[in-house]
Amino acid sequence: MASSALQDDSDDGMDEFMDKFKTQKYKNAFSESNWQEEFEKVPMFMKTAPEEINPQTHPELACLQSIIHDDDRPPEEQAKCLKDEGNEYFKEKDYKKAILTYTAGLKKNCSDQDINTVLLTNRAAAHFHLGNMRSALNDAVAAKKIKPDHLKALIRGAQCCMELRNFAEAIQWCDAGLKLHPTDKKLQELRAAADKQKRAAERDARKAKAKEKKEHSEKEALLAAIKLFFEDEEETLYQVDPETSLLKALQHKRCFVKAGTPSFIVLVKGSSFWKQFLTGKKTQRL
Structure with missing residues (x-):
């Protein structure tokens, strides 16, 4: 009897709840007309996240977000979750949201420098894809200060300098990286490209200077x-x-x-x- 009573208590009225559906239709059931729309509201089946999470229209997603951003958790755990969230935005090519999320992760000031380094290098990558080369370079510099041997930071710094046409600095980044990662092909390729572009830029500068000097001489001769x-x-x-x-x-x-x-x-x-x-x-x- 005791066992039966315990079982009844553990069911917590589930049998009674289920019996209702023999005579009553479940009010929140999916219908043939709206099942696709309703599936889109379930976090597990969402193809894309809404721009703004409204607790009224997406209560499950709002609940998950509150768990993810729970300030009672350790800063390291919060920063890691924000890193993962930013990575999802990055995969979707929503680089602006990725930057905001990585920034939020950095603001947690966690003590795990590996996480902070990844947040910086990932934010640098997002800035890079948006064409914010100065911001991307600043993040690469900050990541390199934390971990001087971080390969992605070294590569990103060199790439940013290339885009900014600062080829001499790009070579410095590559040389610093190759000392630590002498066999890395990406750094080797960037080093060769930076050297080639630097030589071309110097040649163009010499030609421009010679042309300017010639035009000045011609102007002086004409004025004379x-x-x-x-x-x-x-x-x-x-x-x-x-x-x-x-x-x-x-x-x-x-x-x-x-x-x-x-x-x-x-x-x-x-x-x-x-x-x-x-x-x-x-x-x-x-």
Whole structure:
């Protein structure tokens, strides 16, 4: 009898609850019209998580989230859960949410430096995919400070420098990494690419400098060859320094403006027209 009574107590009215369905229909049962929609509300069967978790529409998911973010748990456990959550966002290519989640994990200030390093390198990867190269590089630097031999941090730092076209720094990252991981193919490939790009950039810089120098010389030669004059009413020519401002030239007492338009004569020194035009002319310097 005691055993029977104990069994009745343990059932907790389950038999009575189940008997109801012989005469009554379960109110919350899935129907043929809405079963797919209802399945999407069950965390285990969700294909994508909602943008915002509303306890009214997704009570099960809200409950799971509260468990995951329970502040009563140790910081290490909370940071690890946030790392895993961020990884799921990363897999879905939702890099902005991944960054927010990794950041939340770092704010837990857990004592497990391995978790902190992974949070930083994973956040660096998310920033990298969004094109935030400076932020990604900062995270790689921070991860390297915690664990100087962390391979992913070393690779990410080199990649960021490559994207920022700081090839010399990229080589430094690769060299530091290859000292610790001499056989890593990714670092070897990045080192070769960075060296090639650095040489190309230096070559382009030399070409640009030579071109600039040539253009400057041509400009100087042109300015030296060009001679400016204005003519007074007595047909006397006054030579004007090309570097002289227009205002200063117009303020000369022998310079006259006709019809509201100042006019100057431009000649190339040493040309045949120069010699022909100046023949018999009076010239003076300002």
